[in-house]
Amino acid sequence: MKVLSHSVDVLAATSGGWRIWSLSDGHVDMEANLLRDADDNPFPATVTADDRVRLSVNCFLVTSPDGQSTLIDCGAGGSWEPTMGRLEKVMQQAGIDPASITTMAATHAHEDHVSGLLTPHGHALLPKLEAIVIGEDAVKGFLAKTHLAAFQPLLEPVRDGDRLESGLQVVALPGHAPGHVGYALKTGEDDFLFFGDVVHVPALQFADPTVSWGYDDDQPTARATRSKILEQAAQTGTWIAGAHLGRPGIGRVTRDGAYVYEPAA
Numbered sequence: 001m002k003v004l005s006h007s008v009d010v011l012a013a014t015s016g017g018w019r020i021w022s023l024s025d026g027h028v029d030m031e032a033n034l035l036r037d038a039d040d041n042p043f044p045a046t047v048t049a050d051d052r053v054r055l056s057v058n059c060f061l062v063t064s065p066d067g068q069s070t071l072i073d074c075g076a077g078g079s080w081e082p083t084m085g086r087l088e089k090v091m092q093q094a095g096i097d098p099a100s101i102t103t104m105a106a107t108h109a110h111e112d113h114v115s116g117l118l119t120p121h122g123h124a125l126l127p128k129l130e131a132i133v134i135g136e137d138a139v140k141g142f143l144a145k146t147h148l149a150a151f152q153p154l155l156e157p158v159r160d161g162d163r164l165e166s167g168l169q170v171v172a173l174p175g176h177a178p179g180h181v182g183y184a185l186k187t188g189e190d191d192f193l194f195f196g197d198v199v200h201v202p203a204l205q206f207a208d209p210t211v212s213w214g215y216d217d218d219q220p221t222a223r224a225t226r227s228k229i230l231e232q233a234a235q236t237g238t239w240i241a242g243a244h245l246g247r248p249g250i251g252r253v254t255r256d257g258a259y260v261y262e263p264a265a
């Protein structure tokens, strides 16, 4: 992967004829006591109810050599804290035309990953959107979001192993939420895995992947998924790209006893 440019909100890169962008939607501060040890106790034990951790909210755009653009997650729009919902502005800053994107591939149906289909001003972020790819078990969660009702006809449910027209392949990442999936990409030069909520607080969870997040639906399964993905990434050199991996939200994993995260830039 060759990084072409890098600013606080935008990383632009190229690999094997593909273009890849990491785009910031903003951040959200959450209760630090959501971090849990393997016995589901707050981690670290000294955390207080007032402590907060800052989570990045990243989206990724991939454009294939033949020009198909897929946005992976689309941020929170105006549905949550005003510290998110910046994607439209950041795309503009990156020189990306929203009308060039016809597919949005969601990692799951939580607010900070799908509500950005609508900008904070209430218009559609992607005016030429044709398909919303989503894990089949995440469809129910999407349908429950009545503010996104206009997008329901675009849903295209997928399962583990399915290949999208663009070449991205669906990877089940169970534990965080129903139908939580990642999207794998092989460019010929590099392997990538784009995911949503495998890691929330990189500063803690690479050193100890058993540290889990209070909003993981099934914590033992989420822990197992995190450990598996980090081990695979460390062994294969796959680039991982995650919504909550900080900025730029894309990097590699090495193993030196514990896992070590090496951001791309």
Ligand SMILES: [Zn+2]
Residues within 6 Å of the ligand: 110, 112, 113, 196, 197, 243, 244
């Ligand atoms: Zn999330």
